Amino acid sequence: MKPTQIYQIAIILAFVALLEVLCLTKVIDKITMPAPHFILRDFFLMIIHGRYFHEVGQSMFNVMIAFVSAFVIGIITGTILHAYRLVRDVMDPLFATYYAIPVFAFYPLFIMIFGLGDGPQVLIGYMLGVVAVIVTILNGLDRVPRVLKKTARINRLSPFQTAIRVTLPFCAPFLLTAAKLALAYAFIGVIGSEFIMARSGMGYEIGHAYTNFDNATMYPLILLLLLISIFMNGILTAWEKVLLARRGQA
Amino acid sequence: MIQSDRRQLINVAILIVGILVFWEIAYLIVGELAMRSPHETFAFTWKLMQTDLFWGHVSETMQAFAMALAIAVGLGLLIGFTLAIHKLSGDAMEPMLVALYSIPKITLYPIILLAFGLGMSAKVAFGAIHGVIPVALFTLNAVRATKPILIKTGRVLKLPPAAMVRTILFPAAVPEIFTGIRVGFSLTLIGTVLGEMFASQRGMGYLLMNAISLYNVDLIMAVTFLLCVFASVVNTALLIIDHRLHHGA
Numbered sequence: 001m002k003p004t005q006i007y008q009i010a011i012i013l014a015f016v017a018l019l020e021v022l023c024l025t026k027v028i029d030k031i032t033m034p035a036p037h038f039i040l041r042d043f044f045l046m047i048i049h050g051r052y053f054h055e056v057g058q059s060m061f062n063v064m065i066a067f068v069s070a071f072v073i074g075i076i077t078g079t080i081l082h083a084y085r086l087v088r089d090v091m092d093p094l095f096a097t098y099y100a101i102p103v104f105a106f107y108p109l110f111i112m113i114f115g116l117g118d119g120p121q122v123l124i125g126y127m128l129g130v131v132a133v134i135v136t137i138l139n140g141l142d143r144v145p146r147v148l149k150k151t152a153r154i155n156r157l158s159p160f161q162t163a164i165r166v167t168l169p170f171c172a173p174f175l176l177t178a179a180k181l182a183l184a185y186a187f188i189g190v191i192g193s194e195f196i197m198a199r200s201g202m203g204y205e206i207g208h209a210y211t212n213f214d215n216a217t218m219y220p221l222i223l224l225l226l227l228i229s230i231f232m233n234g235i236l237t238a239w240e241k242v243l244l245a246r247r248g249q250a
Numbered sequence: 251m252i253q254s255d256r257r258q259l260i261n262v263a264i265l266i267v268g269i270l271v272f273w274e275i276a277y278l279i280v281g282e283l284a285m286r287s288p289h290e291t292f293a294f295t296w297k298l299m300q301t302d303l304f305w306g307h308v309s310e311t312m313q314a315f316a317m318a319l320a321i322a323v324g325l326g327l328l329i330g331f332t333l334a335i336h337k338l339s340g341d342a343m344e345p346m347l348v349a350l351y352s353i354p355k356i357t358l359y360p361i362i363l364l365a366f367g368l369g370m371s372a373k374v375a376f377g378a379i380h381g382v383i384p385v386a387l388f389t390l391n392a393v394r395a396t397k398p399i400l401i402k403t404g405r406v407l408k409l410p411p412a413a414m415v416r417t418i419l420f421p422a423a424v425p426e427i428f429t430g431i432r433v434g435f436s437l438t439l440i441g442t443v444l445g446e447m448f449a450s451q452r453g454m455g456y457l458l459m460n461a462i463s464l465y466n467v468d469l470i471m472a473v474t475f476l477l478c479v480f481a482s483v484v485n486t487a488l489l490i491i492d493h494r495l496h497h498g499a
Contacts, residue, residue, distance in 0.1 A: 004338065004341045007341075007342035011342065011346070090268070092261070093262050094269075102439065102478075108459075109470055112284035112465075188356070191356065207360070
């Protein structure tokens with residue numbers, strides 16, 4: 001094992017041990033947080049009994065819709081935008097300030113428009129992610145070497161064929177970065193909106209458990225959520241590394 | 251240079267007009283039940299800005315935000331520099347920080363509420379948590395990318411660590427650190443407002459949440475509008491400074 005990995009595991013273990021000690025010595029009281037071994041026990045009980053599988057599944061489904069739509073629409077928009085310099089120049093200030101705007105502030109508005117359901121949550125997840133995808137794709141397309149574009153022209157590829165066969169494959173590492181961002185934002189958007197106001201879903205259950213001081217439900221659910229998002233992010237990061245290594249950039 | 255500045259101003263103007271047109275069209279489609287048109291929102295915002303009650307909420311949010319930002323920047327710089335100077339810690343912690351960055355922090359809010367209790371400190375903590383990671387990550391990468399010759403010069407001069415940070419590492423990393431602070435600024439604002447939406451009796455976030463329960467469309471539109479304007483104006487100013495720092499004006 002590499003020293004960095006040992007270091008990482010040591011940090012996590014030390015952190016959990018610290019929490020355990022603080023909880024057992026009652027520095028952190030039971031209402032604030034149960035000791036880590038209780039959380040783990042509740043976590044396994046939750047998994048074994050299959051509690052909240054339905055809610056988790058529903059949330060993940062919404063996350064996936066938000067992620068896929070942000071990714072696909074982002075790529076299409078970015079590719080088209082790259083061809084029209086003027087439109088891109090006009091949109092640039094919007095992209096630059098977009099992430100300063102609290103998108104969650106629009107959630108109430110969306111509830112008013114679409115009603116309280118899956119729609120507004122997916123929309124928030126999509127809105128958070130799509131601009132990151134567009135910006136990353138534009139960044140990638142800017143780096144396509146002239147010679148590739150010329151080759152495409154010599155072979156008389158249509159703009160669509162050029163995008164599918166030449167420029168987008170060249171941007172593969174950027175596509176993965178975009179996917180990573182879109183996935184993280186889809187998570188934040190969907191689970192966050194569920195937490196703010198919803199009728200069901202993982203974020204809603206966490207909020208609900210919080211209001212009822214139901215720590216035996218809240219902490220395992222938070223743990224599950226952290227594990228899912230770190231796991232998904234880990235897969236994409238590993239894939240990104242493989243891709244970069246193949247191109248000799250890592 | 252002046253020509254391109256003018257071009258940019260024209261672009262921003264076109265963009266603003268475009269957004270207003272989009273807003274008006276959306277209003278015409280959605281209707282009076284859930285939205286207000288731009289001029290109705292401006293009128294209501296103007297009226298709102300003349301009440302004392304509103305400024306009380308604004309100052310509450312700004313206080314919490316300022317404190318959260320100060321903590322995020324201070325702590326972020328400290329973490330960033332520590333990890334950059336100690337290589338093993340940096341290599342081990344960076345992926346962990348990135349992973350933390352991508353989790354929905356909003357679900358950690360119950361834990362923060364339980365730990366800090368209702369009120370100002372929970373809001374500040376929640377805002378700071380959002381902002382601290384980007385500041386730390388940008389600082390870490392900026393310090394790592396310092397030109398080796400600068401560090402060697404410092405070694406030759408036998409600078410103690412504190413002087414090394416103060417006279418060499420920090421000045422060399424300022425442009426990147428500023429970018430981190432700019433990103434941290436936006437996230438801290440989002441965190442603070444989100445914090446207010448759940449557990450607060452005052453502030454812009456509370457105003458927003460309250461407006462939902464009262465079905466006050468005017469207020470929702472006005473507060474959302476003000477938050478967006480504030481965020482974009484400050485961010486644009488920071489972007490201009492950022493640009494100058496990076497291109498040595």
